[in-house]
Amino acid sequence: MNPLWEKAFAAFHLTPTADQKRALEIYSRELLLFNRKINLVKADDEETLLRRHIFDALAGLPVLGTAGPPTAADVGSGCGIPGIPLAVFWTNTKMTLIERSAKRASFLSYATAVCGLSSRVFVENRDLKEIKTQFDCTVFRAFRPFTEFIIPLLSVTKPGGTLAAFKAKEATAVEETGCLNGGKTAARVETLRNPFYDAPRCLIIVRKEGPSSAQLFQ
Numbered sequence: 001m002n003p004l005w006e007k008a009f010a011a012f013h014l015t016p017t018a019d020q021k022r023a024l025e026i027y028s029r030e031l032l033l034f035n036r037k038i039n040l041v042k043a044d045d046e047e048t049l050l051r052r053h054i055f056d057a058l059a060g061l062p063v064l065g066t067a068g069p070p071t072a073a074d075v076g077s078g079c080g081i082p083g084i085p086l087a088v089f090w091t092n093t094k095m096t097l098i099e100r101s102a103k104r105a106s107f108l109s110y111a112t113a114v115c116g117l118s119s120r121v122f123v124e125n126r127d128l129k130e131i132k133t134q135f136d137c138t139v140f141r142a143f144r145p146f147t148e149f150i151i152p153l154l155s156v157t158k159p160g161g162t163l164a165a166f167k168a169k170e171a172t173a174v175e176e177t178g179c180l181n182g183g184k185t186a187a188r189v190e191t192l193r194n195p196f197y198d199a200p201r202c203l204i205i206v207r208k209e210g211p212s213s214a215q216l217f218q
Contacts, residue, residue: 001025004050004196011195012058014066014089023088023115028054030114031079034107040079051196056166057082059194060139061089063203064164068093069136073156075128076100080108082139082166087121095121096135098128098156134158141166146204147176159210166192170202177204 001021009016016024032049035041043049060082068090074083077097087095097112099105105125112121124131129152138157140146142165146153153163167173170189177187186209192201 002046002050004047004055008050008055008058008196011193012055012061014058014061016089019116020088023117024054024085027080027084027088027111027115030111031107034110035079038103038107040104040107041081051194052199053079053081054085055194055196056141056192056201057085059192059201060086060164060166060203063190063192063205064137066090069162070094071135072096072137072139073098073131073133073135075138075140075153075156077108077123078104078141080111082141084108084111084115084117084121086139087117088115093120096124096133097121098124098126098131100125100127128152128156131156134161136161137164138162139164139166142204145176154208157208159208161208161210163204163206163208165204165206167202167204169200173202173204177206 028049032046041053043053066089071094073096075098077083077099083095083097097108099108102125105123108123112118134156136158138153146165157163170191173189187206190203192203194201
């Protein structure tokens with residue numbers, strides 16, 4: 001295992017089991033191999049993949065907690081980030097990876113199988129608007145203003161559930177949440193600390209109105 005992993009576990013206050021380490025190592029290896037063929041993520045080498053992408057997901061755990069909700073979905077999962085790294089630690093969570101691209105969904109099915117996660121991590125090869133199930137927590141990497149998709153995102157989130165959007169600049173995230181507070185949602189912005197990548201990262205936490213069915217932030 002790359003020495004960066006142990007440094008990341010210490011930085012994010014994680015104590016993975018041998019099986020969790022194995023799953024993460026297999027996932028990063030297979031993602032790098034497939035990426036050379038079908039361009040899943042912007043990373044040409046292992047160090048870039050870990051620093052910019054996989055550790056980006058792990059940086060969310062100090063905010064979201066390691067207990068995990070009963071159910072979760074990674075919307076527009078792509079290569080499986082943040083869904084797969086989160087699912088490795090959320091051992092009691094049923095995670096659904098929603099990806100409309102058949103090529104990427106095929107990789108996700110393969111990755112969950114070889115990582116030993118397929119009994120509780122599922123792949124939905126459909127557009128978000130086709131999903132009728134609701135989840136306790138919806139996570140995603142928001143490369144565009146997530147307010148453009150707030151209605152379909154909330155539609156797949158249970159009342160009392162949470163949206164967690166991984167974003168870049170905190171100022172931009174605060175501006176995006178300004179239109180949400182005071183309505184049927186409550187939003188806040190948390191700074192993410194990833195010492196392995198020198199770029200601003202934050203997490204927008206949006207709580208959907210209704211009785212909460214999962215205590216996520218422990």
